Amino acid sequence: MLFNSIEFAIFLPIVFIVYWLSTYWAPKFKNIILLISSYYFYGVWDSRFLILIIASTLLDYFIGLSLEKTFKPSKRKLLLGISIVFNLGLLGVFKYFNFFLDNISTAFRFFGNELDITSIHIVLPVGISFYTFQTLSYSIDVYNKKIESEKNIISFATFVAFFPQLVAGPIERASHFLPQFRTEKKFSYVESKDGLRQILWGLFKKVVIADNCALFVNEIFANNEILSGSTLVVGALLFSFQIYYDFSGYSDIAIGSARLLGFDLRPNFNYPYFSKDISEFWRRWHISLSTWFRDYVYIPLGGSRVSKIKSIRNVLIIFLVSGFWHGANWTFLIWGLIHGLLFIPILLNRKSMVNIENIKNQKWFVAFKDALRILFTFITVSLCWIFFRAESISHAMSYFSGIFDVSLFTTPSIFPIYLIFLLIFTLTVEWLGRLNLYPLEKSDNLPIVFRWGFYYFLIILLFNYAAAEQSFIYFQF
Amino acid sequence: MLLLSKVLYTFSSNPIVKFILRSAIFIFFGIILGECTVRYFKLVIDVPQREIDDEGVQKYKIRQSGYWRDKNLRWEVNKYGYVGCSDRDTCKETITIIGDSYIENFMNNDSCRQCRILKKINPNYNFIEGGRAGVSFIETFLIAKQFENLFKVKDHLVYISSHDIVESIAEINRYEDRAQFSVGQQVLLKAKLKSPGLKKVLYNFKFLYYLYIRFPLFVAEQNKGVNTDTELKLTEQDLTYIDELFKFSSEHLMKQNVYIVFHPEIDSNIVNIAKKYNYTILEIKQGSEKYSFENDVHWTCYGHQEVAKQVNTIFN
Numbered sequence: 001m002l003f004n005s006i007e008f009a010i011f012l013p014i015v016f017i018v019y020w021l022s023t024y025w026a027p028k029f030k031n032i033i034l035l036i037s038s039y040y041f042y043g044v045w046d047s048r049f050l051i052l053i054i055a056s057t058l059l060d061y062f063i064g065l066s067l068e069k070t071f072k073p074s075k076r077k078l079l080l081g082i083s084i085v086f087n088l089g090l091l092g093v094f095k096y097f098n099f100f101l102d103n104i105s106t107a108f109r110f111f112g113n114e115l116d117i118t119s120i121h122i123v124l125p126v127g128i129s130f131y132t133f134q135t136l137s138y139s140i141d142v143y144n145k146k147i148e149s150e151k152n153i154i155s156f157a158t159f160v161a162f163f164p165q166l167v168a169g170p171i172e173r174a175s176h177f178l179p180q181f182r183t184e185k186k187f188s189y190v191e192s193k194d195g196l197r198q199i200l201w202g203l204f205k206k207v208v209i210a211d212n213c214a215l216f217v218n219e220i221f222a223n224n225e226i227l228s229g230s231t232l233v234v235g236a237l238l239f240s241f242q243i244y245y246d247f248s249g250y251s252d253i254a255i256g257s258a259r260l261l262g263f264d265l266r267p268n269f270n271y272p273y274f275s276k277d278i279s280e281f282w283r284r285w286h287i288s289l290s291t292w293f294r295d296y297v298y299i300p301l302g303g304s305r306v307s308k309i310k311s312i313r314n315v316l317i318i319f320l321v322s323g324f325w326h327g328a329n330w331t332f333l334i335w336g337l338i339h340g341l342l343f344i345p346i347l348l349n350r351k352s353m354v355n356i357e358n359i360k361n362q363k364w365f366v367a368f369k370d371a372l373r374i375l376f377t378f379i380t381v382s383l384c385w386i387f388f389r390a391e392s393i394s395h396a397m398s399y400f401s402g403i404f405d406v407s408l409f410t411t412p413s414i415f416p417i418y419l420i421f422l423l424i425f426t427l428t429v430e431w432l433g434r435l436n437l438y439p440l441e442k443s444d445n446l447p448i449v450f451r452w453g454f455y456y457f458l459i460i461l462l463f464n465y466a467a468a469e470q471s472f473i474y475f476q477f
Numbered sequence: 478m479l480l481l482s483k484v485l486y487t488f489s490s491n492p493i494v495k496f497i498l499r500s501a502i503f504i505f506f507g508i509i510l511g512e513c514t515v516r517y518f519k520l521v522i523d524v525p526q527r528e529i530d531d532e533g534v535q536k537y538k539i540r541q542s543g544y545w546r547d548k549n550l551r552w553e554v555n556k557y558g559y560v561g562c563s564d565r566d567t568c569k570e571t572i573t574i575i576g577d578s579y580i581e582n583f584m585n586n587d588s589c590r591q592c593r594i595l596k597k598i599n600p601n602y603n604f605i606e607g608g609r610a611g612v613s614f615i616e617t618f619l620i621a622k623q624f625e626n627l628f629k630v631k632d633h634l635v636y637i638s639s640h641d642i643v644e645s646i647a648e649i650n651r652y653e654d655r656a657q658f659s660v661g662q663q664v665l666l667k668a669k670l671k672s673p674g675l676k677k678v679l680y681n682f683k684f685l686y687y688l689y690i691r692f693p694l695f696v697a698e699q700n701k702g703v704n705t706d707t708e709l710k711l712t713e714q715d716l717t718y719i720d721e722l723f724k725f726s727s728e729h730l731m732k733q734n735v736y737i738v739f740h741p742e743i744d745s746n747i748v749n750i751a752k753k754y755n756y757t758i759l760e761i762k763q764g765s766e767k768y769s770f771e772n773d774v775h776w777t778c779y780g781h782q783e784v785a786k787q788v789n790t791i792f793n
Contacts, residue, residue, distance in 0.1 A: 404729075
């Protein structure tokens with residue numbers, strides 16, 4: 001069930017009530033309730049793939065226990081290897097099988113041979129890219145002795161399947177998330193209220209902004225060959241907002257839902273479009289994934305503490321892998337590669353950490369120079385998103401050639417005024433609230449009339465502008 | 478009092494209770510705000526409340542009025558329980574116009590009704606309308622009979638489409654909220670009002686109705702009875718049932734002063750069956766310009782005028 005559906009609006013309160021009732025009357029069952037709810041939530045998507053998530057859970061649970069009991073390095077490596085092969089194998093089969101098959105076939109054809117292979121129609125299990133990475137991080141952390149293995153199978157299974165973050169993250173680390181299943185939970189009025197507020201903001205971003213952007217983006221990308229360059233620019237910019245508000249909206253709902261249940265999930269976005277360069281963008285965008293790759297791929301490869309050549313190699317590997325994680329298509333690889341190439345000069349000049357906290361420290365307005373850098377970074381990122389959205393490389397190239405055309409200087413044929421106003425409103429709210437985890441976090445400082453008035457205003461916009469339902473973009477990953 | 482205040486204090490100091498109470502208050506004020514917003518901006522169409530009369534015919538409760546989308550499209554339920562003309566000059570002969578949502582005509586203003594247009598062309602007759610969305614072929618005869626019981630009627634103009642005929646037959650699709658004919662039992666099945674309790678709530682709370690339409694929980698149920706296909710594909714079995722339907726209605730229901738006005742592009746098999754049972758029919762022909770809206774199968778004002786011109790040939 002989608003977060004922006006009536007079914008979830010019914011499901012969440014029921015789980016909330018049953019869960020908190022159990023913490024008072026039957027605290028031992030609280031994780032079981034969460035686990036059943038999570039499996040039900042996932043089963044509604046496709047019950048066939050419950051087997052996969054259960055298999056991944058059981059495997060990593062027993063590997064975790066075995067890693068702790070085993071001291072022989074070769075055996076420990078073997079256990080870790082089994083976890084990596086299984087989890088990445090799942091991804092490989094369900095996500096990349098046809099991609100590899102098609103490319104092998106293309107390669108053979110290039111050399112004049114025909115390979116008679118048929119693609120298999122494989123349904124991609126929802127959330128597989130997320131929960132496999134989550135369980136993998138657990139196995140790696142136990143192997144590295146950063147954490148102890150989880151003895152309680154229910155706690156571990158709930159950690160893997162926790163429904164708010166199961167299908168599209170944030171990807172949680174065991175060191176941060178697993179202990180929360182062992183601690184006694186006490187209902188916090190402040191946390192729950194804040195969680196609801198975050199859900200509201202997430203719903204607004206997803207339903208009002210992202211879904212409405214999608215209507216125009218789909219039309220523009222489907223007809224890019226006949227549209228003017230200026231219209232294509234509008235399409236690219238709208239897609240930037242669509243993907244950001246879609247994914248960050250989902251993350252807000254996930255984090256808010258978790259807070260309602262007394263759990264703390266790490267933030268996944270930190271106003272990335274206010275970044276002044278690409279390195280800052282990657283510190284603010286899909287934080288759980290980028291830190292995962294940093295900690296489990298980049299740093300083990302040596303990070304930036306190796307020679308310049310190896311640093312460049314490591315950066316490119318990270319961005320290529322990150323691109324590939326997003327989908328089995330060359331466009332994602334190209335997207336990742338471009339970001340890697342943009343990142344390298346910043347890394348080599350040792351300026352990757354320069355813009356930390358800079359935006360935070362500024363008040364209402366930024367300096368003109370900083371505003372230009374934010375704008376430049378945003379435009380660069382938006383142009384890169386074209387590869388992300390395009391169906392193929394040729395589609396992306398056709399889109400680019402359409403932009404850089406004389407018609408770039410004409411009036412766009414598609415320019416939704418109402419959406420522009422909504423975007424300005426949302427960006428303004430985000431800018432004013434950029435010091436907080438999410439913009440409405442500190443709204444308790446406002447009188448209740450203004451606070452509730454603003455919430456009702458968002459809800460009215462939600463009902464008024466709820467476009468035709470679009471699924472979350474990151475579900476396809 | 479002390480005990481009550483102690484209990485209230487205990488409850489309100491409990492954080493979960495406080496949270497639920499505050500949420501309930503927020504939702505309560507939200508519903509009020511939602512109700513005001515939906516009514517002010519007319520975010521839902523006003524739909525007349527229905528009832529079943531003693532003869533098992535569904536009609537609207539009298540003395541209701543509302544708006545279809547905006548203030549230019551006002552409807553009012555007449556004293557007979559239908560939307561449309563109801564004025565009668567006793568010195569003139571009366572002709573009834575009976576049909577479904579096409580005759581009900583919510584989507585055009587009042588001047589585009591069949592009764593208004595025909596009255597302009599034929600001022601010497603009274604035209605009384607009995608239009609109700611979803612009315613079946615069988616129901617039109619029941620409505621005609623009811624009009625006959627109220628006043629003298631010269632002729633009944635029964636506007637029928639292929640869907641209205643198919644919806645009359647219980648064996649093809651059972652609609653409990655419409656009077657239907659059961660081919661197997663050879664009887665008329667009376668209508669029953671579906672979910673009257675829920676309907677009463679939705680009629681009075683427009684915000685809830687808005688949520689019901691906007692975020693359907695039971696899509697299949699809510700869409701049941703909605704004609705999404707303009708073209709109907711009739712099987713041999715369907716035609717056998719339709720033959721039985723016409724046979725039954727010609728034997729048990731009125732026929733003499735009834736003109737069946739078939740909508741454009743009626744299935745020719747149905748026309749032949751009607752002729753077989755000696756019904757007086759008029760087939761409306763589709764002109765070069767479309768009679769219906771772009772995104773709605775109902776007739777536009779132009780469509781109604783063209784249809785009325787063709788119907789008028791009955792009086793010449």
